[in-house]
Amino acid sequence: MSNDRPTYALNDPIQKSALVTVRDGKLLVARSYGKDAFYVPGGKIETDETAEQALEREVQEELATKLVEESAVELGVFTG
Incomplete structure (x- = not known):
């Protein structure tokens, strides 16, 4: 069976970027339509x-x- 998707070892790092917004002690999160x-x-x-x-x-x-371009700041790099 042919599989063209890349394969990764369990310990290979995956680099991600995420938007973490906290205002008035509340964290901004999203939810897709129809999802819980x-x-x-x-x-x-x-x-x-x-x-x-x-x-x-x-x-x-x-x-x-x-x-807004200037609004993003790096909080840090997390591994684990």
Whole structure:
């Protein structure tokens, strides 16, 4: 059986970028229409894409809005 999808070892890192917005002690989350689960907007950083570019793309795709360029700051890198 042919599988054209890339394969990853369990310990291979996956780079992601996510929008974490906290205002007045509340965390902004999203929910897809018809779904019960909430999520933090974001996704995988594509090849030749910066974390900022990935975040802008994901916010546009998931929230149908444009991210104000100067409003994004890096909170840190998390592994685990």
